[in-house]
Amino acid sequence: MLRSLALHTYRDTVAIQTIIIIGGGPAGLFCAIHAAGEGRRVLVLEKKPSCGRKLLITGTGQCNLTHAGEVAGFFDHYGDHGKFLRPALRSFTNRDLVAFFEEHGLSTVTEQNGKVFPESRKAADVLTLLLDECRRMGVEIRCNEPVKEVAATENGFVVRTGAVSYPADALVVATGGVTYPATGSSGDGYAMARALGHTVTAIAPALAAVEVQDHPFADLAGISFEGLSISLFRENKKIREQTGDLLFTHAGLSGPGILHLSRYIAAGDVLRISFLPPTTREALAADLVEKTASNGNRLVRTVLNDYPLPDRFIRKLLHAAGIADDLTAAHLDKKARNRIVTHLIEWPLTVQAISGFDEAMVTRGGVSLDEVDPKSMTSKLVHGLYFIGEVLDIDGDTGGYNLQAAFSTAVAAARAIVREEV
Structure with a gap:
């Protein structure tokens, strides 16, 4: 030039x-x-x-x-x-x-x-x-x-x-x-x-999908959620938060909530996703204690089905939390319950990469x-x-x-x- x-x-x-x-x-x-x-x-x-x-x-x-x-x-x-x-x-x-x-x-x-x-x-x-x-x-x-x-x-x-x-x-x-x-x-x-x-x-x-390390939802591609809370962490410090719809893809995450946040995301960042906003960790823990105490004979999976979440996602969550599909609510201990709460309120996902210029909007x-x-x-x-x-x-x-x-x-x-x- x-x-x-x-x-x-x-x-x-x-x-x-x-x-x-x-x-x-x-x-x-x-x-x-x-x-x-x-x-x-x-x-x-x-x-x-x-x-x-x-x-x-x-x-x-x-x-x-x-x-x-x-x-x-x-x-x-x-x-x-x-x-x-x-x-x-x-x-x-x-x-x-x-x-x-x-x-x-x-x-x-x-x-x-x-x-x-x-x-x-x-x-x-x-x-x-x-x-x-x-x-x-x-x-x-x-x-x-x-x-x-x-x-x-x-x-x-x-x-x-x-x-x-x-x-x-x-x-x-x-x-x-x-x-x-x-x-x-x-x-x-x-x-x-x-x-x-x-x-x-x-x-x-920007306006790009996100690839996730060790993607836990690859087999749930196509499942979407409305109005989730997505927090962006870098070096253990929260730098942004976004509310919006989320879509599981074969490689990671998309949907308006992720697309709008993508302008700030870099490889290595951690996304913490709340699948039950605006519920707090404390409120969910208390609610789960009450539900499991009053439904001891039900499977944990069926108790979780009371929340507005897809059954396939709940099964994935239980697997990630190390909880058997056939576990009843009466046998759910505090540590396992806390793992469920963590995955529902702040499931951490590490960013592998942002979609390239051929795919970004x-x-x-x-x-x-x-x-x-x-x-x-x-x-x-x-x-x-x-x-x-x-x-x-x-x-x-x-x-x-x-x-x-x-x-x-x-x-x-x-x-x-x-x-x-x-």
Whole structure:
């Protein structure tokens, strides 16, 4: 990558005539739509043969566009970085996004859990609308144009794609992260950011399943639980806690509770899972004493069936606690009872690994937020440079939060570009 020639400098304000957007995903296309018009030339450069490949697989192809409710409720769904997104989300809300699609002929539906989808349940319809609107606004899209070099000059930017060099007054990096690299998200934007003097924080998978050492539930793959309490420990210190649904997989754990916590998890960490929240250890121990005392002739397994837990899981728990299937409640001693309580309230599982970028939904890390203006997505280092979408150090929870962030940051950048021209 060519090194920026204008780091920490700002050009005198001039009319922006040419805008280059690198990346033809939802953020790039949405920014192009809102930046086009009034004589501005907007050029989208996409490395793949077609745009929006990752968009097409979003929400298993159904495209969870955003989430319902007040936008203020979004801020806690981006890990530690929700504060950065507040200006963009408040300026272009989930309601604004739904209104945009409705006004352009794409009806939406909202599920009971708050997830918003196109009524057709087809991500392809969302992409078609974005591409049609780009054409209507005169946006030029060039596919099969991987960017090789970027540089800032005294007059703007130069972007080279192989043998072709494009000048630009404004440059928008919308290349996404590194998850699902087959769709084109292979980390190109991080190299561009570094070449232009920006810091890129450590990259890792997020919204990812967890592989577990000596996985005790491999044969229970497919069993799920609702609203469990999951605590994350590192070096015997509790560092995070998450409440959410959990799914046993062949290799470990998944489900929203694990996916949302995964941005903080590293190999070697210990997850302690409470399968009966919000019951405390003391309350469960007392309840179990009462149940076994009054049901001495029943099997321990059948006593445990009184709790809202799958029978196959209970059998696994008894095996892990060293308790025979045919043991009656009358013969359950205190030590064995305490082992049951431990497994139900804080079953410890050591993390082997986090699912890789081929399987994770989003990327943790990216262009440092300290170097980007949260109101406009403008670089604080290079005038006329913008970063939007997943290339930023932002990753949201499942439920439409990542696409909403992509669309909101895209609009913030587009509006800033338009203001620059005035």
